[in-house]
Amino acid sequence: xxxxLPHELLLSVLRPGRYVGGERNSVxxxxxxxKVRFALAFPDxxxxxxxxxxxxxxxxELNGREDTAAERVFAPWVDMxxxxxxxxxxxxxxxxxxxxxxxxxxxxxxxxELQYTNVLMMLDLAGIPLLAADRGEDDPLVCAGGxxxxxxxxxxxLFDFLVSGDGEQVVHEIxxxxxxxxxRKDVLxxxxxxxxxxxxxxxxxxxxxxxxxxxxxxxxxxERVRRRIVCxxxxxxxxxxxxxxxxxxxxxxxxxxxxxxxxRGCRFCQAGFAYRPVRERxxxxxxxxxxxxxxxxxxxxxxxxxxxTSDYRYVEQVCGELAGELAGRGVNVxxxxxxxxxxSIQLADAVREVRKSxxxxxxxxxxxxxxxxxxxxxxxxxxxxxxDKAWRAGWDRLKLYFMIGLPTETDDDITGIITLVxxxxxxxxxxxxxxxxxxxxxxxxxxxxxFVPKAVTPMQWDGQTAGxxxxxxxxxxxxxxxxxxxxxxxxxxxxxxxEAVMARGDRRLLPVIMNAYQRGCRFDAWTELWSWEKWLxxxxxxxxxxxxxxxxxxxxxxxxxxxxxxxxxxxxxLWSERTRGYGEVITPSCRDACAGCGLENVCPGEVG
Amino acid sequence: MRIRMQITKDGDLRYxxxxxxxxxxxxxxxxxxxxxxxxxxxxPRPKIGYSPALPVGVSxxxxxxxxxxxxxxxxxxxxxxxxxxxxxxxxxLGAREVQERAPALTAVVTNAGYELxxxxxxxxxxxxxxxxxKLCDGSDFSGRVSIxxxxxxxxxxxxxxxxxxxxxxxxxxxxxxxxxxxxxxxVLDAPVIHRTELFVGGEENPPRLxxxxx
Numbered sequence: 001x002x003x004x005l006p007h008e009l010l011l012s013v014l015r016p017g018r019y020v021g022g023e024r025n026s027v028x029x030x031x032x033x034x035k036v037r038f039a040l041a042f043p044d045x046x047x048x049x050x051x052x053x054x055x056x057x058x059x060x061e062l063n064g065r066e067d068t069a070a071e072r073v074f075a076p077w078v079d080m081x082x083x084x085x086x087x088x089x090x091x092x093x094x095x096x097x098x099x100x101x102x103x104x105x106x107x108x109x110x111x112x113e114l115q116y117t118n119v120l121m122m123l124d125l126a127g128i129p130l131l132a133a134d135r136g137e138d139d140p141l142v143c144a145g146g147x148x149x150x151x152x153x154x155x156x157x158l159f160d161f162l163v164s165g166d167g168e169q170v171v172h173e174i175x176x177x178x179x180x181x182x183x184r185k186d187v188l189x190x191x192x193x194x195x196x197x198x199x200x201x202x203x204x205x206x207x208x209x210x211x212x213x214x215x216x217x218x219x220x221x222x223e224r225v226r227r228r229i230v231c232x233x234x235x236x237x238x239x240x241x242x243x244x245x246x247x248x249x250x251x252x253x254x255x256x257x258x259x260x261x262x263x264r265g266c267r268f269c270q271a272g273f274a275y276r277p278v279r280e281r282x283x284x285x286x287x288x289x290x291x292x293x294x295x296x297x298x299x300x301x302x303x304x305x306x307x308x309t310s311d312y313r314y315v316e317q318v319c320g321e322l323a324g325e326l327a328g329r330g331v332n333v334x335x336x337x338x339x340x341x342x343x344s345i346q347l348a349d350a351v352r353e354v355r356k357s358x359x360x361x362x363x364x365x366x367x368x369x370x371x372x373x374x375x376x377x378x379x380x381x382x383x384x385x386x387x388d389k390a391w392r393a394g395w396d397r398l399k400l401y402f403m404i405g406l407p408t409e410t411d412d413d414i415t416g417i418i419t420l421v422x423x424x425x426x427x428x429x430x431x432x433x434x435x436x437x438x439x440x441x442x443x444x445x446x447x448x449x450x451f452v453p454k455a456v457t458p459m460q461w462d463g464q465t466a467g468x469x470x471x472x473x474x475x476x477x478x479x480x481x482x483x484x485x486x487x488x489x490x491x492x493x494x495x496x497x498x499e500a501v502m503a504r505g506d507r508r509l510l511p512v513i514m515n516a517y518q519r520g521c522r523f524d525a526w527t528e529l530w531s532w533e534k535w536l537x538x539x540x541x542x543x544x545x546x547x548x549x550x551x552x553x554x555x556x557x558x559x560x561x562x563x564x565x566x567x568x569x570x571x572x573x574l575w576s577e578r579t580r581g582y583g584e585v586i587t588p589s590c591r592d593a594c595a596g597c598g599l600e601n602v603c604p605g606e607v608g
Numbered sequence: 609m610r611i612r613m614q615i616t617k618d619g620d621l622r623y624x625x626x627x628x629x630x631x632x633x634x635x636x637x638x639x640x641x642x643x644x645x646x647x648x649x650x651x652p653r654p655k656i657g658y659s660p661a662l663p664v665g666v667s668x669x670x671x672x673x674x675x676x677x678x679x680x681x682x683x684x685x686x687x688x689x690x691x692x693x694x695x696x697x698x699x700x701l702g703a704r705e706v707q708e709r710a711p712a713l714t715a716v717v718t719n720a721g722y723e724l725x726x727x728x729x730x731x732x733x734x735x736x737x738x739x740x741x742k743l744c745d746g747s748d749f750s751g752r753v754s755i756x757x758x759x760x761x762x763x764x765x766x767x768x769x770x771x772x773x774x775x776x777x778x779x780x781x782x783x784x785x786x787x788x789x790x791x792x793x794x795v796l797d798a799p800v801i802h803r804t805e806l807f808v809g810g811e812e813n814p815p816r817l818x819x820x821x822x
Contacts, residue, residue: 008798010623011665017628020620024635024695244635246621246695247628298639298693330638330646330654 001099003092013079017247018046021094024244025296027059028095029069035179038062038070039093039103039140043110043118044523046074051251053305054146055109056242058167064238068175071095071103072243075118076125078522078529084125091126100126104178106140108159110148113502114495114525116155119144120517123158130514132160132201137184149198150274151455151562154502154509156200160184161191163198164565165227166260168236170196192221196228203564205507212506215564224566227274231603233260233281240289241296253301253334254293256286258315262307263590267375267581268364268406270454271307273569277599278590283314283321290322294331302326303334310339311591315347323351336360340378345389358397358445359390365406366416372584373408375577380420387424391437398424399445404473405465406451408582414473418480421446425485442485448477449491452500456567458577460560463551464500467493494532495524500550506561509549512542570598609680610710613687613703614820615671617662618802621697626661632698633658633673633690640689645676659713659806659818660720660772663780668803670720672713672818674706702820717772717818721805722779723756724765727796733758739789740765743782750776753786771806 010016031037040058042049049055055072062070071093076084083089090099100106106128108119120130128142129135135142144152145163152162163170174197177190192199202221206214217223230236245252259280262272281289290302302322306312315335323333333351338344340361348359363378365371371378390398402417421444428442450470453462470493481488502509515538523529539546554560556575563571573596580587587595594600617629624632634654637644646652655676662668675686683703691700710716733755740753751769758764765786770776783799806818 006797007665007800011798016623016664017625020623022620022696024693244695246624246632248631252631295639298635298637300634300638329641330644 001102003089003097003099005089005097009083009087013083014077015046015247018074018077019080019094020246021097023246025241026072026095026243027063027070029063031069031096031098034069035067036069036105036175037103038068038175039073039100039106040070041073041100041106041108041122043075043108043115043122044112044525045077047245047247047249049074049109050243050245050249052109052111053239053255053257054111054167056239057236058107058109058145058171059243060238060241061168061171062175065172065175067179071098073100073106073122075122075523081121081125081522091122101128101140103140106142108142108144108146110144110146110152110155112525113148113154113499116502116513117517117521117524119155119158120514121522124517131157133157135160135184141178141184141187147271147274150270150565150567151503151505152198152200153205153507153561154505154513156198157507157510159200160188161197161199163228164196164225164567166230167228168230168238170194170228189220195226198225198565205561207508212559212561214559215561217564224564226566227568229277229279229568229599229602230260231279233257233279234285237285237289240292242293244297244299251303252299253303254290254297254299255303255305256289256293257281257306258286258304258309258312258318259306263311264308264377265375265577265587265589265595266364267373267458267577268403268451268454269307270457273456273574273597274567275307276569276590276597277603278311279603280313283318286314286318287321287325290333291325294326294329300330301332301334303336305336307337308339309335309337310341310344310347311589316343316350319347319351340383340386342386342389345386345393348390348395349393358399358443359395360399360401361386362401363420364401364403365409366402366413366418366420369584370406370409370413370416372586373581374406375581375587377586377588383420384423384427387427388431391428391431391442394439396428396437396439396441397443397445399447402446402448403451404448404477405470407459407462409465411473411476414476417446417448417477421481421486443487444485445487445489446481447489447491448474450493450496452496452503454503455560455562456569456574458574458581460504460574461554461556461558461578463553464497466547466551467497470496492527492530494535495530497546497550498524498532498535501546504552504561505549508544512538512544515541568599568602573597609677610706610708611675611677611681611683611686611703612706612713612820613673613675613683613690614669614701615673615694616699616701617668617671617697618699619667619697621695622665622667625664626658629662629671629698630656630658632694636690636693636698637675639693640686642675642681642686642689643677643679645678657712657714660717662803663778665798666722666779666801666803669701670803670806670818672806674713676708704820713772715773716808717806718770718774718809719768719776719807720771720803721807722767722769723802723804724767724779724783725800725802726763726765728761728763728794729796730760731763731790731794735790736763736786739786742789743785751782753782768807 062068141160143161202218204216261275261278431437453459519534644654657674659672687700687703754766756764756766808818
């Protein structure tokens with residue numbers, strides 16, 4: 001069956017280009033010629049999902065197989081959702097406009113806790129039973145992958161299975177099982193035997209007096225599900241023909257991952273720990289992929305992606321080569337995620353567009369003391385020196401990211417942010433007067449976000465600071481940092497609390513999420529639709545206090561809701577990092593000294 | 609060298625905004641390796657000009673794009689290369705060289721021709737003719753509407769209005785005016801609007817069709 005989208009329907013919704021498909025590099029296969037039909041779902045608007053690299057990788061991996069057809073589906077915006085319900089149009093894929101429930105697998109890429117209500121909305125619109133336990137032989141298998149699988153427990157019961165870690169290899173092992181068919185129970189049993197596949201149905205959390213005391217593992221399921229790690233990224237040459245968005249995406253660019261993982265070990269960072277060890281691509285492969293991408297898409301920008309691109313061993317070489325080759329084609333190389341040091345300024349200079357857009361750095365904490373707690377090796381001198389270099393090179397727009405509510409934070413650390421910002425403004429002004437810096441007056445953007453403790457980090461035991469304390473600190477920053485030169489922006493405290501609840505949560509939260517969804521919560525990450533009131537009502541309805549989840553402090557020996565998922569980094573190491581953090585002791589980068597996190601020998605030959 | 613191409617914006621591309629269409633064309637130029645010239649100064653932009661923007665929902669076979677090249681090329685070859693890089697719905701109908709200093713597309717276009725296709729059921733022709741007459745007799749209506757095709761299930765109207773360098777009513781507005789004079793139950797879906805021609809001409813000359821000599 002194919003869905004028809006009447007002309008007047010598309011004319012009546014915002015950005016109808018979200019729903020029509022037909023993009024360059026999209027792949028349409030004959031469903032009768034394949035064995036497995038896979039719907040790749042991203043639970044957010046088209047513009048957001050199309051900026052996600054992981055989706056493009058899986059799309060090409062799957063479509064590269066003769067026996068599989070992969071199509072994409074994104075979350076319809078609320079106006080389209082309303083129309084689809086009224087007209088009884090089921091959730092459909094972009095490529096062939098087939099109802100998603102006719103596919104064999106519906107796979108969600110879950111990257112952010114505030115997307116959970118969209119997952120529910122998409123399952124609901126698709127006409128697929130929300131809970132895995134309620135699905136029958138005719139329903140597709142519903143699975144999920146992505147960074148939220150580090151702790152997927154609040155939504156785990158929605159999925160028949162989840163995939164932990166890198167998807168490129170395991171997705172083939174999964175399809176190989178699906179190709180052989182079998183009844184649902186049998187297929188899930190076989191999938192559970194694949195390294196990296198988590199079948200929530202095989203694990204039962206047990207509570208005593210409200211506290212999680214055990215995660216009982218049923219017969220036939222592994223004690224812990226190990227994260228999949230692809231060691232040789234040079235063998236993964238995808239995506240080289242990503243689908244080119246029809247309408248403007250959040251990131252309209254071609255992207256090459258230069259490495260995965262991170263050696264820095266910043267203690268708040270889930271991505272850094274959840275993607276260890278560092279696995280680099282060789283410069284030849286980066287160059288080759290970069291050129292192929294530009295050829296296949298025509299994008300104006302080629303981004304070199306990683307968690308900390310200044311740490312890529314070959315960054316100077318690759319930047320220089322690519323910038324040179326691509327300048328003639330009108331393509332800029334961009335380097336997001338630069339560290340605040342001299343090399344970064346040199347690199348940024350080498351790839352600069354003639355119009356200098358701003359430079360972005362993340363000091364994260366206002367004082368050197370707090371930076372040592374989070375393991376960010378960055379002194380105030382480093383900050384001033386880097387800023388000076390940037391200003392001399394002509395950059396007059398700077399963006400700085402900070403967090404508030406970090407463990408051990410006091411008012412002095414907030415003062416630290418204020419002092420730092422004032423000092424930067426003062427230095428630029430003085431430098432301009434002296435003729436040291438050319439160009440326009442400084443435009444400094446400071447973005448402040450509440451810290452959210454996440455699974456698989458040394459801070460996973462810490463609670464999030466209470467909302468009223470965070471709000472008071474924000475008020476202080478607002479009062480004491482003068483507007484004008486400095487543009488201050490703050491991440492919403494309540495939505496950060498919800499993020500913390502979900503990030504540290506367990507399966508008892510699912511009824512809350514469902515309740516919030518029934519009340520109309522969608523696109524929670526979008527300010528225009530965010531409603532804390534509705535969420536509070538949902539929590540109250542279910543008798544759950546969000547503060548108990550966001551603020552709770554775990555003891556060292558507590559069972560954590562995600563203990564049965566093995567990211568590879570051992571708990572002892574994380575606890576010792578926590579202790580070092582509280583002791584304000586720096587742990588050097590993996591490149592300089594191995595701290596024994598547990599992943600030392602996983603990818604032989606790799607550094608860090 | 610300056611090359612003018614005629615490109616369609618058809619099929620589902622009608623739902624894409626003009627800005628997104630512009631991005632699509634720029635990408636196709638980059639993807640095909642065409643040596644586009646860039647402007648000078650602090651923020652070099654590719655030197656490309658476009659015919660007047662289409663509203664979302666309207667398709668067209670008359671999207672004209674002027675591209676300044678930094679090296680001479682055969683326009684036919686450019687047409688082929690760019691066409692290959694464009695998505696479904698955007699086809700390069702032709703390309704030719706134009707004078708470097710010729711005025712911009714938005715400056716020379718004076719009128720636009722549209723085809724308005726309406727799905728109907730049991731509509732009375734006279735009712736339609738009266739609605740059109742009422743619109744055209746209105747003192748501030750500056751275009752021409754005629755019935756190109758009429759049958760039981762489908763009506764096609766031809767509309768020519770000032771555009772580009774001259775201000776004129778939007779085809780959607782014209783359509784709404786006409787529909788307001790009809791029995792609404794006879795109209796089955798939103799009208800499908802397709803731009804079929806662009807006309808150029810100074811004040812003194814009668815408007816002529818803008819073409820590439822396909």
